[in-house]
Amino acid sequence: MAKAKIKNNVPTKSRTKEDLAVVGKNWSRLDGADKVSGRSIFADDVRLPGMLFAKVVRSPYPHARIISIDTSEAEALPGVKAVITPEDAKDIWIGISQPLLPTENVTHVGHEVAAVAAMSEEIAAQAAALIKVEYERLPELLDVEKALKEDAPQLHEKAALNIGWQQEEEHGDPDAVFAECDVIREDTYITNPSHNCYAEYHVCVADFTKPGKLKMWTPTQTAHLFQQSLAAGFKLPASDVRLLTLNTGGGFTGRTSTRPHHFLAALLSRKAGKPVRLRAAGDEEFIMCRAGGKVIYKLRSGASKDGKLKVIEADLLFDTGAYIESQMIVTLLTSKYIHALYPIEASRYRGRLVHTNHLPYYFHHGGGIAQFQFALGQHVDALAREMGMDPVEFNLLNAVEEGHTTMEGAHYASCGLKECIEKTAAMAGWNDKYGKLPKFKGIGIGIGAMASGAKGLYKHDTSAAFVKVTEDGKASLFVGLPDMGQSSHTTMAIICAEVLGILPTDITVISGDTDTDPLDIGAFTQRGTFNTGNATKNAAIDARDQLAKTAANILEVDEAQLVFRDGKVYPEGQEDKAIAFAKVVYKTLHSREGRFVMGRGFYNSPLEKGTMAYSFGAQIAEVTVDPGTGVVTVDKMTASHDVGRAINPRVVEGQIDGQIFSGMSQVLYEETLMEDGQVMNPSRLDYKMPRAFEMPEVDHIIVESIDPNGPFGAKEVGEGPIVCTMQAIANAVTNAIGDQVTEMPLAPWRVIRAIKD
Amino acid sequence: MQLPQFEYIRPKSLAEGLAALAEHGDKIAIMSGGSDLLLNMKFRLEGPAYLLSLNGLSELQQLEKLDDGSLRVGAACTLTHLAEHTIIKECYPALRAAIFVVGSRHVRNMGTIGGNICLETRCWYTNQSKIWRDTREGCFKTDAEQCHVIKSAPKCHALNSTDSGPILMALDASVVLASHTGERIVPMREFYQNDGVEHTVLKPGEVLTAVVLPPAKGRSVFRKLSQREGLDFATGTFAAAVIGSNEQPESVSLVLGSVAPEPRVMPQAEKILLEGGLTDEAIDAAADVARRALLEVTNLFTPTFYKKRLIKVLVKDALLELRDQRVRG
Amino acid sequence: MAKQLIALTVNGDPYEVAVSPHQTLLEVMRDSLNLTGTKRGCTAGSCGVCTVNGEQGEVILSCLALAVEWDGRSVTTVEGVEEGNELHPIQKSFLEHGAVQCGFCTPGLIMSAKALLDVNTSPSETDINEAMAGVICRCTGHIKVKKAIKEAASVLREREVNHGES
Numbered sequence A: 001m002a003k004a005k006i007k008n009n010v011p012t013k014s015r016t017k018e019d020l021a022v023v024g025k026n027w028s029r030l031d032g033a034d035k036v037s038g039r040s041i042f043a044d045d046v047r048l049p050g051m052l053f054a055k056v057v058r059s060p061y062p063h064a065r066i067i068s069i070d071t072s073e074a075e076a077l078p079g080v081k082a083v084i085t086p087e088d089a090k091d092i093w094i095g096i097s098q099p100l101l102p103t104e105n106v107t108h109v110g111h112e113v114a115a116v117a118a119m120s121e122e123i124a125a126q127a128a129a130l131i132k133v134e135y136e137r138l139p140e141l142l143d144v145e146k147a148l149k150e151d152a153p154q155l156h157e158k159a160a161l162n163i164g165w166q167q168e169e170e171h172g173d174p175d176a177v178f179a180e181c182d183v184i185r186e187d188t189y190i191t192n193p194s195h196n197c198y199a200e201y202h203v204c205v206a207d208f209t210k211p212g213k214l215k216m217w218t219p220t221q222t223a224h225l226f227q228q229s230l231a232a233g234f235k236l237p238a239s240d241v242r243l244l245t246l247n248t249g250g251g252f253t254g255r256t257s258t259r260p261h262h263f264l265a266a267l268l269s270r271k272a273g274k275p276v277r278l279r280a281a282g283d284e285e286f287i288m289c290r291a292g293g294k295v296i297y298k299l300r301s302g303a304s305k306d307g308k309l310k311v312i313e314a315d316l317l318f319d320t321g322a323y324i325e326s327q328m329i330v331t332l333l334t335s336k337y338i339h340a341l342y343p344i345e346a347s348r349y350r351g352r353l354v355h356t357n358h359l360p361y362y363f364h365h366g367g368g369i370a371q372f373q374f375a376l377g378q379h380v381d382a383l384a385r386e387m388g389m390d391p392v393e394f395n396l397l398n399a400v401e402e403g404h405t406t407m408e409g410a411h412y413a414s415c416g417l418k419e420c421i422e423k424t425a426a427m428a429g430w431n432d433k434y435g436k437l438p439k440f441k442g443i444g445i446g447i448g449a450m451a452s453g454a455k456g457l458y459k460h461d462t463s464a465a466f467v468k469v470t471e472d473g474k475a476s477l478f479v480g481l482p483d484m485g486q487s488s489h490t491t492m493a494i495i496c497a498e499v500l501g502i503l504p505t506d507i508t509v510i511s512g513d514t515d516t517d518p519l520d521i522g523a524f525t526q527r528g529t530f531n532t533g534n535a536t537k538n539a540a541i542d543a544r545d546q547l548a549k550t551a552a553n554i555l556e557v558d559e560a561q562l563v564f565r566d567g568k569v570y571p572e573g574q575e576d577k578a579i580a581f582a583k584v585v586y587k588t589l590h591s592r593e594g595r596f597v598m599g600r601g602f603y604n605s606p607l608e609k610g611t612m613a614y615s616f617g618a619q620i621a622e623v624t625v626d627p628g629t630g631v632v633t634v635d636k637m638t639a640s641h642d643v644g645r646a647i648n649p650r651v652v653e654g655q656i657d658g659q660i661f662s663g664m665s666q667v668l669y670e671e672t673l674m675e676d677g678q679v680m681n682p683s684r685l686d687y688k689m690p691r692a693f694e695m696p697e698v699d700h701i702i703v704e705s706i707d708p709n710g711p712f713g714a715k716e717v718g719e720g721p722i723v724c725t726m727q728a729i730a731n732a733v734t735n736a737i738g739d740q741v742t743e744m745p746l747a748p749w750r751v752i753r754a755i756k757d
Numbered sequence B: 001m002q003l004p005q006f007e008y009i010r011p012k013s014l015a016e017g018l019a020a021l022a023e024h025g026d027k028i029a030i031m032s033g034g035s036d037l038l039l040n041m042k043f044r045l046e047g048p049a050y051l052l053s054l055n056g057l058s059e060l061q062q063l064e065k066l067d068d069g070s071l072r073v074g075a076a077c078t079l080t081h082l083a084e085h086t087i088i089k090e091c092y093p094a095l096r097a098a099i100f101v102v103g104s105r106h107v108r109n110m111g112t113i114g115g116n117i118c119l120e121t122r123c124w125y126t127n128q129s130k131i132w133r134d135t136r137e138g139c140f141k142t143d144a145e146q147c148h149v150i151k152s153a154p155k156c157h158a159l160n161s162t163d164s165g166p167i168l169m170a171l172d173a174s175v176v177l178a179s180h181t182g183e184r185i186v187p188m189r190e191f192y193q194n195d196g197v198e199h200t201v202l203k204p205g206e207v208l209t210a211v212v213l214p215p216a217k218g219r220s221v222f223r224k225l226s227q228r229e230g231l232d233f234a235t236g237t238f239a240a241a242v243i244g245s246n247e248q249p250e251s252v253s254l255v256l257g258s259v260a261p262e263p264r265v266m267p268q269a270e271k272i273l274l275e276g277g278l279t280d281e282a283i284d285a286a287a288d289v290a291r292r293a294l295l296e297v298t299n300l301f302t303p304t305f306y307k308k309r310l311i312k313v314l315v316k317d318a319l320l321e322l323r324d325q326r327v328r329g
Numbered sequence C: 001m002a003k004q005l006i007a008l009t010v011n012g013d014p015y016e017v018a019v020s021p022h023q024t025l026l027e028v029m030r031d032s033l034n035l036t037g038t039k040r041g042c043t044a045g046s047c048g049v050c051t052v053n054g055e056q057g058e059v060i061l062s063c064l065a066l067a068v069e070w071d072g073r074s075v076t077t078v079e080g081v082e083e084g085n086e087l088h089p090i091q092k093s094f095l096e097h098g099a100v101q102c103g104f105c106t107p108g109l110i111m112s113a114k115a116l117l118d119v120n121t122s123p124s125e126t127d128i129n130e131a132m133a134g135v136i137c138r139c140t141g142h143i144k145v146k147k148a149i150k151e152a153a154s155v156l157r158e159r160e161v162n163h164g165e166s
């Protein structure tokens, strides 16, 4: 089959913002009316005929050998339709090395041991309580540093010193550069375990009643990777697994891979011959899957006395929990971000994932990068202060610029970092405040970079899109990119509408069904706007080219002269000759020979590894610390972000706000308090996150460094902001109290401990 | 999380309710707003066979000014109703302040004053789901003779987090406890006990029907410390009431809340202020007493050093605020 | 335990439904009446996504309310906020000011905002915070939500004025 060649005939470079019809304007999300009126369906709202309800039996211990499992009483309970134990789950693997149900040892509190499906949630819970599991406790590893000790018990045969994965990287000659430095500084930081705490609890509905065909409704950031992993787990061809996404109640980097509950619901459904819903009940939400584990960051860097940062060394230790599924991503990512902001001469990185008897940890919002920046941003701030430099001045002196290529090969085709720093500092009134505030008031800056997409984490970084034009002059856009709230579907509609010269409200976005969606790796690594945006644009162009033929015939001009805009098609400069877009479509679809308009588009980074676009940002936090209680109040945030073209500025602002919230929440509040491997605060009440009262005023500055490779110049705003927030707030606290609080969250007692009195 | 099954009883009169209580002994639980009880039932901390709902009883929802000027507040008045009531706002602002910081508006619309006073004690180890609790041994509240909070303790150290309790004590309020055999009136200062399991003097078969607030006199203050404003139990509360001048107070009542199984009256600190007046030194000394009074609690996630400091700040700031309040005639 | 037939009015629609005493209002609305607009979150009173409005328009956590206690009473849910086929000004404002992202908390936010604005169309910042503190929103960080409520308040104020004049 010959590959269709996609012609990119929208000259983005030559068109100014004013020239765009719908891109760059504020649009309400297309599914918004449904969401505000209770019509949106989430997985927990799915009701299927005969649907059963599942309950999982979990290990109460961090580490134990399973001696026996007795399910007889549960099976005898009226209303119970299926019970599964490790026997039923043989040869089903999650990720690389985790058996779905453990045949020998449970390795963490909450580890799945058995599951039941019954006619009601109530019966299922009763039945689960009737399953008797006998355990023999084993020595426990609950501390990441202790797990590294020679005499610590080893959790997995292959992981000596419990190191499950180690990545080391060196660029340049760090030792030689350190030797040349005038100032060298070392710091250690800690981030504590956390939970993504999405509004929507973990849930899935599985229908595996047709042999060999699995249907699943579940919130996800990547239907495609879910499909792949379920297919691999059940040894099915991918096309026999159908993922239905509906709405996803938040992602925050936590819904990028399948978890045991997805497989268990499917297994139960297969065994019972009925659809099964499995939903986390209450505290289970915090016990079945969480975000990041504890991480220790040892940082060392050196600079010359004129303030040039020359070398950075980072040694990161991650509590990765009992198994590694895809957590290596975090070392792959953090190792890159050492180079992202400053054109240093050398670097050294070591990242180790260490096994403990905690559940397999993934990442919190910010993907490990924002948390790493909490450490790096504070460290660099401290280095600047040590040299007597103002942190803004230091960052401006050292920040990367357009055209820079990092030591590990990332090329910045566009870069507005310095502009962001300058604008944020000006708007926040940095010069009038830094060093001039009263005691216990502080101001701090955080800067960040973020890649749009991350080819290399997966083989490719593909997004595809189809555009079907309908005879009333509207269009259906098919994409495989989930919308977890970031408004990506509306963004895609805007891009599509711009190309076709119609309105975003004329576009129906069809997504959330792997049977119809084109391939898309999903909504993570901030690839949506850039990758799926490019795919959408290409698909729309393809569709438009097909229509252009008809229009050119009618108007008797060359196709290349046509302009598609405002629902009309006309030769450039001759709007009086315009014919309605709907008419062109009608004429095309109802021509004598019969034609069909279906645009196809696709995008994958042309690079071997990595992406073509990076976004940048700077945030300034202003805080007040209560010297009596240690409570930090964020008074104001000023955020400026280079997102490339802001396709929908309102959404860009919303993304910035949401990430400032999340960053603030993580840096000041969020921690899953652990004792004996158990979460002590598994509730929305005790796992603290700020609410309405705590939120500061936010000033936004959108910097648009139009990216040559982005759709209409767009890059990303998916995680760029959050990488700045935590460090900015932490630096402001340091500024307020005179000392760093090196452990996150900056809970009031940690702040008090740092205020030396 | 689902509720366990029970039989629901909705009496048409208080008498009918009291009869039901007498009949079912320890198999029956009293539900007012339910915002505490139902959650504890979902956690399987309680599994009553019968549930007596107070919600249909208008006799428990009245606010009544008594002849001697005191105010009788029906136990089933919601916290929102009270917080918005003019008499409470004008005459008992510190009580209003305490009520207004309970949970969220959502919780206050459902929660009642009676329920808030009787609120079960809470702790990190026990106010969890049954499945969660199964990950460790039981405690005084469940099926064992130990306290996870203070390992060596001979009794339960779950915290009493009622926000209204301390200020009601400071204001010298009383509660009316009714059973099918009659009524008794207990001063709030004698209502609580220092035991997380038996934290009130309520006897089986008794209902708290009303709170009686003596006529407003003097000045009072309530403060709550919590990490989050809105929807957060306190890390400490403090209520104080003073009659008389700053220099020569006639009476001083100080109560610390959310730090022990009962709201703590602080006689020693009261004495300091009574004798020394509300001077800087006396206030500082009183705050220090409060700080020292705090037990060395282990296993809590706010380290003791911090909590002690917090309590001192809390008490001091509140007393300074109280001192600055206009002295009422 | 025996089921009991209750008469429950939801959004003006009368329902008769058999409930067990231990069923919450949330469970009955979602599972017996198929009204899934009201979301199930923590089921423990702390997330607010299950918020509905009671007879006086006040916010109620349906996960902590017994359905039997609502016999003979009425509630309003997010499905009943629209005015005819038009979105209510609060809904419109949420939509237009980007106060909706994933939408899972939105029913709880809308009902909480409605309870506030039904009785107070000139809320202060503190009034808004106080009305909304019972509901989480992980996505928007409450920032655009507050803005949307302020804007909705001004629309509703205008409406009151116009209404007053006519």
Ligand SMILES: Cc1cc2nc3c(=O)[nH]c(=O)nc-3n(C[C@H](O)[C@H](O)[C@H](O)COP(=O)(O)OP(=O)(O)OC[C@H]3O[C@@H](n4cnc5c(N)ncnc54)[C@H](O)[C@@H]3O)c2cc1C
Binding pocket: A685, B029, B030, B031, B032, B033, B034, B035, B036, B037, B038, B039, B054, B075, B076, B079, B101, B102, B103, B104, B107, B110, B111, B112, B113, B114, B115, B116, B117, B118, B119, B120, B161, B162, B163, B164, B202, B206, B207, B208, B209, B231, B232, B233, B234, C044, C045, C046
């Ligand atoms: C998310 C959340 C946050 C909360 N935050 C706070 C907070 O910040 N501060 C705070 O103080 N509370 C808080 N609470 C607890 C509770 O909601 C309130 O204390 C509320 O006032 C309890 O009142 P209620 O009527 O709902 O009590 P119920 O749940 O009805 O009863 C509570 C207890 O008192 C008993 N009881 C109730 N009424 C009587 C009576 N008349 N006679 C005898 N016994 C009775 C019940 O049997 C039960 O044991 C919170 C609850 C939730 C769910």
Ligand code: FES
Binding pocket: C039, C040, C041, C042, C043, C044, C045, C046, C047, C048, C049, C050, C051, C061, C062, C063, C064
């Ligand atoms: S579901 Fe009711 S408050 Fe969370």
Ligand code: FES
Binding pocket: A199, A249, A250, A485, C099, C100, C101, C102, C103, C104, C105, C106, C136, C137, C138, C139, C140
């Ligand atoms: S919009 Fe997602 S939690 Fe509020």
